[in-house]
Structures are given as structure tokens and as C-alpha cells.
Amino acid sequence: MPGVITDQSFDIAIVGGGIIGLVVAMGLMKRNINVKIYEQSRSFREIGAGVAFTANAIRCMGMLNPDIVTALRKVTTANGDPKNPNDYLQYVDGYSHDPNDPDNMEEEVLFKLYAGYKGFEGCHRAHLLDELVKFIPEGTVEFRKRLDTYVDRGEDQKLLLKFCDGTTVEFDAVIGCDGIKSRVREILLGEGNPASYPHYSHKVAFRALIPMDKAEAALGSYKARNQHMHMGPGAHVLHFAVASQTLMNFVAFAPDPNEWLSDKIMTAPATKEEVVKIFSDWGPTVRAIVNLLPEEFDKWAIFDTYDYPAPTYTKGRVCLAGDAAHASSPHHGAGAGIGVEDALAMAQVLEMAAETLQSTDMSKAQVLRSAFETYDAVRRERSQWLVHSSRNICDVYEWNNPKTGSNPEKCLEEIKWRSHKIWYFNIEGMLLETRKEFDSRIAA
Numbered sequence: 001m002p003g004v005i006t007d008q009s010f011d012i013a014i015v016g017g018g019i020i021g022l023v024v025a026m027g028l029m030k031r032n033i034n035v036k037i038y039e040q041s042r043s044f045r046e047i048g049a050g051v052a053f054t055a056n057a058i059r060c061m062g063m064l065n066p067d068i069v070t071a072l073r074k075v076t077t078a079n080g081d082p083k084n085p086n087d088y089l090q091y092v093d094g095y096s097h098d099p100n101d102p103d104n105m106e107e108e109v110l111f112k113l114y115a116g117y118k119g120f121e122g123c124h125r126a127h128l129l130d131e132l133v134k135f136i137p138e139g140t141v142e143f144r145k146r147l148d149t150y151v152d153r154g155e156d157q158k159l160l161l162k163f164c165d166g167t168t169v170e171f172d173a174v175i176g177c178d179g180i181k182s183r184v185r186e187i188l189l190g191e192g193n194p195a196s197y198p199h200y201s202h203k204v205a206f207r208a209l210i211p212m213d214k215a216e217a218a219l220g221s222y223k224a225r226n227q228h229m230h231m232g233p234g235a236h237v238l239h240f241a242v243a244s245q246t247l248m249n250f251v252a253f254a255p256d257p258n259e260w261l262s263d264k265i266m267t268a269p270a271t272k273e274e275v276v277k278i279f280s281d282w283g284p285t286v287r288a289i290v291n292l293l294p295e296e297f298d299k300w301a302i303f304d305t306y307d308y309p310a311p312t313y314t315k316g317r318v319c320l321a322g323d324a325a326h327a328s329s330p331h332h333g334a335g336a337g338i339g340v341e342d343a344l345a346m347a348q349v350l351e352m353a354a355e356t357l358q359s360t361d362m363s364k365a366q367v368l369r370s371a372f373e374t375y376d377a378v379r380r381e382r383s384q385w386l387v388h389s390s391r392n393i394c395d396v397y398e399w400n401n402p403k404t405g406s407n408p409e410k411c412l413e414e415i416k417w418r419s420h421k422i423w424y425f426n427i428e429g430m431l432l433e434t435r436k437e438f439d440s441r442i443a444a
Contacts, residue, residue: 009034010354010364013161013171015147016178017044019051019125020322020339022132024177025140027064027347033354036171037136038163040146040178044133050209050242050249052122054115054423057337060344063427071131076121077241080226087119088112091411094230094237097283105219105285110231110408113416116423120227122240122249124209147183150174152316155365159317173317173368175346180303181264182324188315195310198303198327200260201391205300205330206252206275210292212241215248218288224248229397230286231411235278236397237286250289253302253331253394254278260301270299304329306391309384314372317365321346326383331394334422338386341425342379345434349374352438360442370441378434382425389418 012028014021017039025035053061053072061068080086092107146164153160158170176184180198189196215224225248227240235254242249252275260266272293279286305327313320322339353371357364395401396414404410 010172010357010368011036012350013038013159013169013174015161015174015176015184016182016324017041017141017143018177018179018322019129019132019336020343021177022129022136023061023064023068023340024175024321024343024346026068026132026135027343028350029137029140030065030067031347031351031354033350035140036169037141038145038147038161038169039141039143042143044129044141050122050240050251051125051128051336052120052240052333053337053340054334055117055119056423056425056427057334057340058121060337060340060427064340064344064347065135067135068132071135072121072123072128074131075123075127075243077123077243077245078118079120079122079240080222082245085118086226087115087117089115089120089227089229091229091231091408091415092285093232093283094286095232095282102284105288107230107283107285111412113412113419115419119423120240122227122242124242124247124249127243147178147187149187150184150318152318155363172364173372174319176318176320176324177322178324180266180323180327182320184318185310185320185324188318188320189310189312194308195305197263197308198305199307200263201302201304201306201329202256202258203253203302203329203394204256205302206250206254206270206293206297207300208250208293208297209242210239210248210250210289212246212248214292215239215289218292219285223285230282230289231397231399231406232282232286233399233406236394237279237289239289250293251330252279252290253398256301260303263303266301266303267298268301269296271296274299302329303327304387304390305384306387309387310380313376313380314369317368317372319346319372319375325379326387328387329390329394331390331397332386332418332422334386334390337422338383341427341430342375342383344427345375345378345430348431348434349378349438352435356442362442367442371438374434374438374441377437378430386422389421393418 011034078085151160186196230237321342399406
């Protein structure tokens with residue numbers, strides 16, 4: 001009978017071919033689990049510009065599949081001098097300045113935060129995706145496959161996935177890695193449920209990639225090639241080098257009191273004039289950076305799942321990972337890294353599920369449900385903490401946090417403990433918790 005489960009191996013459909021979708025796939029393939037990726041675009045593509053990974057996230061990648069680290073190393077850019085990387089993140093006062101000395105480009109260094117050896121490595125999202133794709137076997141991906149819905153037809157049958165082009169496929173389980181606008185999340189939590197959709201944080205990000213020669217001419221080599229967070233009232237600017245230090249990744253965040261027109265289209269045209277106006281009363285350095293922007297580019301609405309977090313990441317044999325589960329604002333710069341942690345937990349629990357199926361009389365559906373419920377129990381609290389902390393840390397950068405204000409010592413204390421919770425996560429502890437949780441569910 002078509003679709004009936006008849007053996008003890010299983011196959012996984014991954015919906016979404018972005019960075020996290022590929023990382024999940026590579027982790028599962030390394031553990032000999034059959035996967036197929038369905039991507040709605042006509043080719044692999046990543047939105048956004050720069051992305052950075054901490055040393056801990058990179059260690060997760062290596063535990064998932066060493067090929068992921070190989071791909072990353074092809075495109076990462078060290079902070080500062082590549083031969084002697086700068087392992088400190090720098091936070092400066094981008095606002096305060098002497099109006100009588102308009103050409104003074106010196107900014108007060110408020111504090112520095114040690115990120116560990118090579119603790120901050122940036123790259124261009126599209127470049128990383130291009131390298132990851134090289135490790136995906138031919139035939140593993142199908143493009144132009146926009147998910148319409150999926151149907152659970154019962155314990156002894158595979159899930160049926162229906163695509164908008166009228167085609168269908170059958171799989172034992174589904175992992176939604178389809179990003180912030182996830183269709184899998186919408187189906188899993190229910191259409192009309194506010195937790196099924198991201199919501200506007202009333203912040204916009206102005207993003208651009210600036211040629212390094214122009215950045216150096218305006219800022220000097222050190223400032224252009226090293227990460228700097230320019231703090232100030234109600235807004236902030238971040239920049240760091242990418243593309244082997246040929247480009248400076250620029251992003252400026254500013255408030256937007258208005259509603260965004262659509263959660264489906266999260267970008268809109270922006271102008272240099274718009275950004276110049278926002279930062280017109282900031283210091284000469286920030287204004288010099290803004291003057292490097294092209295006349296026209298895009299601004300990005302910052303949506304996240306802060307207002308309505310998902311009450312679960314799984315239902316039946318369907319599960320969510322990465323932004324599909326817990327889309328965060330980018331202020332910690334850790335969304336992709338937390339998605340990599342998701343992938344490692346997912347890979348371990350599904351490997352355990354495959355082993356369990358060789359020695360149990362439980363049904364395949366029962367074991368897969370237990371695996372996904374384990375993943376949900378292990379990952380949901382930490383990943384949703386990140387969503388909340390990212391909003392909070394933005395307030396610190398912009399001197400809006402009532403506990404810290406513009407006090408450098410208090411800002412450092414707040415940024416430090418939150419950053420350390422991300423950077424020094426106990427990976428082995430997560431894997432041990434995953435094993436114990438899964439064993440407990442199987443025993444029950």
C-alpha cells in the first residue's frame with residue numbers, strides 16, 4: 001500500500017534550503033539518515049549581508065559535520081589583522097562630540113569585551129551558503145517547491161507533503177527550516193494563531209556593504225578593519241569586515257513608530273538621505289560612515305517572535321528549527337549560531353531514534369514523535385531566551401535600558417553576562433540532557 005511504513009529506517013523532508021536547512025541536512029547525512037531538501041526558490045539564495053559565528057558555534061558545526069567548518073573557513077574573515085586577530089569586541093560612544101571640533105574623529109572607547117580566541121569571525125551569508133552547497137550530494141535538493149500543506153494520515157503511514165505546484169511527496173517526518181516566514185510553523189501552530197507569524201519590533205536596519213578602500217580612507221585602517229559597536233541614544237551602528245577584508249559590513253538600527261505594511265515583504269527602499277537625517281546630531285565618525293552609503297539601498301524591518309513565542313516546536317512527526325522556530329532580532333548576532341545548536345541537538349536525537357528502531361517494538365511514528373518532543377524540551381527555553389535577550393541588549397546599546405542608561409560600567413556588566421550565556425554554552429551538557437530526555441521518553 002503506498003505510503004505505508006514497512007521498514008525501520010526513516011527518511012526526513014527538510015523544508016527550506018537556507019543556511020540552517022543545509023546545516024541540519026549535513027548533520028543528518030553524516031549520521032546516515034536519509035534527507036531531502038525542498039526549497040521554494042529557483043536556486044539557493046540567502047537574504048541579508050554579514051553574519052558572524054562565535055567559537056562555540058563553530059565547535060557545534062564540527063560536531064555536526066566537519067565539512068560545515070571547512071565551508072565556513074573558506075569565507076570567514078578575522079576581526080582585524082588576519083595574522084594576529086583582534087579577539088575583543090569594542091563598544092564606543094558614537095554620539096558624544098565637541099561641536100566646536102567637528103573634524104575630530106576620535107570616539108571614546110567605553111569598554112571592550114573579550115570574545116575568546118577567534119571568538120568573532122564574520123562572513124557574507126551568500127558566500128557561506130555557496131560553500132555549504134558544495135557538500136550537498138546531487139539529487140538531495142528540489143527547487144521551486146513551495147509548501148502548501150502537509151497531512152498526517154495515521155500511525156502506519158508516511159506524512160504527505162503537498163506543494164503549490166500540485167505535486168506531492170511522502171516522508172516519515174518533516175523538519176521546518178523555512179525561516180522567519182515559515183509555512184511549516186503556520187500549519188503546525190494553526191493559521192490565524194498569532195504565534196504562527198513574526199511580528200514587527202518597530203526597529204529598522206539599514207544594511208550595506210562598503211568597499212574597504214573607501215572605509216579606510218574615511219575612518220583609517222584600524223577602525224575600518226576591526227569590529228566597532230557605536231552606541232548612542234535611541235539608535236546604534238555596527239560594522240565589521242567580511243569577504244577577506246575587502247568589504248566592511250555596515251548596519252544601522254533605528255526606531256520606527258509606524259506599522260510595517262506586510263509581514264511577507266520585510267524590506268523597503270531606503271535612501272542615504274534618510275540615514276543621514278537619523279544620525280545628523282551624532283559624532284563625526286558615525287556621520288563619516290553614513291556618508292559612505294550608496295544613494296539608494298534597502299532597509300530591513302526587524303520582525304521576531306518576541307510578542308508571541310511558539311508554545312511548542314513540534315507536533316506529531318513535524319518539527320521546527322532555526323528562525324522557523326524562534327526568529328530573533330539580530331542585536332546579539334547569535335540567531336544563526338543558536339540555529340546551529342538546534343541542528344546538533346536534532347542530529348543527535350534522530351541518530352538515537354535510528355538506533356532505537358533497531359531494538360524496539362515501538363512504532364516508527366512513536367519513536368520519531370519522542371525524538372522531536374525531546375528536541376523541543378531541550379531547545380525551546382534557551383532559544384526563546386535569546387529572542388527576549390536580543391530585544392533587551394538593543395536597549396542597552398541605545399541607552400534605553402533603565403538599569404544601565406548610558407553608564408559604561410553598567411552597560412558592560414549587562415552585555416557581558418548576556419553574551420557569555422551565548423558564547424560559553426555547555427554543548428556537552430546539552431547533548432547529555434538530550435540523551436537522558438530521549439531515554440526517559442522511550443522508557444515511558
